[in-house]
Amino acid sequence: MLDEIVQGRRDTKAAKRLLTRLMKKQGMAHKRIITDKLPSYGTAKREVMPRVDHWSHKGLNNRAENSHVPLRKRERMMQGFRSSGGLQRFTSAFSAVRNLLVPPNSHQSALATHLHRLQAMAAWKAAAGVLA
Numbered sequence: 001m002l003d004e005i006v007q008g009r010r011d012t013k014a015a016k017r018l019l020t021r022l023m024k025k026q027g028m029a030h031k032r033i034i035t036d037k038l039p040s041y042g043t044a045k046r047e048v049m050p051r052v053d054h055w056s057h058k059g060l061n062n063r064a065e066n067s068h069v070p071l072r073k074r075e076r077m078m079q080g081f082r083s084s085g086g087l088q089r090f091t092s093a094f095s096a097v098r099n100l101l102v103p104p105n106s107h108q109s110a111l112a113t114h115l116h117r118l119q120a121m122a123a124w125k126a127a128a129g130v131l132a
Contacts, residue, residue, distance in 0.1 A: 008084065015044035023049070034060045100124065 015038070032053035035041040045054045081087040100123060103116040 010038055010040060012040040012043045015040040016048055019044055019048045097124075 019033075019041075030049075030052055032055055033041075033045060033049070034055045035045075037056050037058070041056065042054060045052065081090065101117070101120045103113050103120075108116075
């Protein structure tokens with residue numbers, strides 16, 4: 001998951017905010033971006049990243065949509081949030097932790113998955129020990 005931004009609207013201003021935030025976070029120029037068919041993404045992309053290809057075909061965004069499923073499950077368990085600020089703070093932390101702890105979605109053996117989880121927990125404990 002690259003980023004999740006909580007916004008009240010899905011207009012061009014919000015799309016520009018998302019794209020600039022993603023560019024800053026990634027720190028590199030991309031060859032293409034894939035979004036859903038919302039027209040404001042095309043407008044924002046022309047202003048923020050004019051040299052980047054923009055794909056918005058129906059099936060191309062499935063990877064991005066499926067990466068948000070764990071967040072949606074967690075959000076349902078918490079029965080919503082009281083404010084958009086609280087939701088944004090949660091998603092920022094949740095995305096980073098989930099990317100660390102959950103193994104990549106590929107056909108791996110049980111041993112490889114187990115080793116990935118052991119390494120992730122060791123990294124988590126090291127980070128928690130430094131912060132605590």
